[in-house]
Amino acid sequence: MAEGINIEQIVQEVLDRVLQSSTGVEDMETVTSLTGVKSLPGQKGDKLVNVPFELISKVANDAATRANAAAKEAEESIAGLEDKTQDAIDAAKDANDAAAKAEDAVELVENTTIASLQGATARFSGIIEEGEIKPDKSTVPGGEIVWVRNAKRFAYRVEGSLHGDWESDGIPSSAMFQKNGIPLADKLYMQGTSLYVLDAGDLKVLAYRHEPISEDDFEALPEKDDNILYLIYEED
Structure with a gap:
């Protein structure tokens, strides 16, 4: 080792050269496409590490999977609700039909009762x-x-x-x-x-029953109906 060379000076010189040849994150090229890009730089503790895109996409894929599962569950719930709604509509229709039949029956009974009360x-x-x-x-x-x-x-x-x-x-x-x-x-x-x-x-x-009358009584009638058969007798 040559005299007059300080170890700390050597280390510092090496660090300075590394820094001069290094590129900061803020100085990196910004790309507009992920084509050909495999990883991102990251820091884990005191170390700089590469972060593969597979790890990043896994988070998105897991989120998409959960979203799809939730959407499927929602669709199944909606389908079940539609079935229940249709069942309710069918039940309401059956109830309306039954009510209409009941009303018809009541009207028939009322009409029959009224006819009986009114007589012929x-x-x-x-x-x-x-x-x-x-x-x-x-x-x-x-x-x-x-x-x-x-x-x-x-x-x-x-x-x-x-x-x-x-x-x-x-x-x-x-x-x-x-x-x-x-x-x-x-x-x-x-x-x-x-x-x-x-x-x-x-x-x-429609029909008329009249006691036999004399011809004079017949002539004295104020009104004569062509539909009436008059029985006239002659006095002895």
Whole structure:
């Protein structure tokens, strides 16, 4: 070893030359593509190490795997929810169908009951040619049910007024004759010894029973119906 050479000076000179020939991280070339790049520099403790891209991509791959698993689980949950939703829709439809059938059954029972209560015939008191029918409901007793020709409907006549709806003790209710102001078509109406039916919305005589009358009494009748057969006898 030559005299006058200091070991520390030699080490320092070597370090200076290494530093001069080294490239700092901030001085490295920045690339725009990973093609051909295999690793990144890194520091582990006091050492500089190479970090392979396989390790970096593993983190991303693991994250992608977990994301895919979560997505699959979400899809399965959604599919299960869709199945449950469809089951609920089907159950609601079945319930609606059952409710509709129940309503139809109730309506059938109601109609049958009403028909039974109304009977096949209804008796009224007389026929008037015209009158103004009030839409209100009358509960005044002592009136009578009449057919109003110009209105082509039944009415309750009491205290000089005609009412389109009524409910009074001792008087057949309006439901026996009409519904919502429209006369019931499929029934017979009786007045005295005459039997009437609805024809083209008007009340027509179906049958009439009259005691034998004389020719004078026949001529004195204020109205004669072509559909009525009159029995006339001659006095001795």
